[in-house]
Amino acid sequence: MDMESVRRNAEALVEKMMKGNDASHDAAHVWRVRDLALSLAQEEGLSSHPHSMQIVELAALLHDIADYKYLRDPSEEKVVENFLDQEGVEEDKKIKILNIIKGMGFKEEVTGNGNSEWFPEFGVVQDADRLDAIGAIGIARCFTFGGSRKRLLHDPAIPPRSDLSKEQYMNKEEQTTINHFHEKLLKLKDMMKTKAGKRRAERRHKFMEEFVKEFYDEWNGLS
Numbered sequence: 001m002d003m004e005s006v007r008r009n010a011e012a013l014v015e016k017m018m019k020g021n022d023a024s025h026d027a028a029h030v031w032r033v034r035d036l037a038l039s040l041a042q043e044e045g046l047s048s049h050p051h052s053m054q055i056v057e058l059a060a061l062l063h064d065i066a067d068y069k070y071l072r073d074p075s076e077e078k079v080v081e082n083f084l085d086q087e088g089v090e091e092d093k094k095i096k097i098l099n100i101i102k103g104m105g106f107k108e109e110v111t112g113n114g115n116s117e118w119f120p121e122f123g124v125v126q127d128a129d130r131l132d133a134i135g136a137i138g139i140a141r142c143f144t145f146g147g148s149r150k151r152l153l154h155d156p157a158i159p160p161r162s163d164l165s166k167e168q169y170m171n172k173e174e175q176t177t178i179n180h181f182h183e184k185l186l187k188l189k190d191m192m193k194t195k196a197g198k199r200r201a202e203r204r205h206k207f208m209e210e211f212v213k214e215f216y217d218e219w220n221g222l223s
Contacts, residue, residue: 127197135204146177
């Protein structure tokens, strides 16, 4: 496997498949997650294992290709697997990459039944994706996505949902953008897998808490 060639082709696939997405889940999101994942992998000591770094980079690049929120055709669910086969990615690497992508979503972990036997490459890619969902970038992405779905900013009559099931989380009808902070984003800090991810999440989480408090103060005319 020529990693440089596979990387270029993966980047081209990202550009092609995500071209029509809103800015919350576009190619720029993928580039940030890739960079974060590689940085976390270095902090976690994976840089001495080239195969691990290749798995991390490819999983990060391909992780949102078949995001259920943007699927236009059921056949797109097989795009990543077909790509890895076409590129001649070794079977053991392919299995790990697919396992990372399949298991890293919040919807898989929302009920507390997530991947309890995660491996290092899984941890850094998932943490990288979750870091991009919080902090300043996370706030911008949250409101961008809400706007793309014509969601209300806030409605005091619609409280955040608690004890969500996977099905309830995936059903976002009549939900507000600010509720997403309570239902997901403010939970992510404590769901980080790696030490490096936990460290970086602290600052982003604090910034987000301050934003939510200011949002409610301004909404209620207190600030």
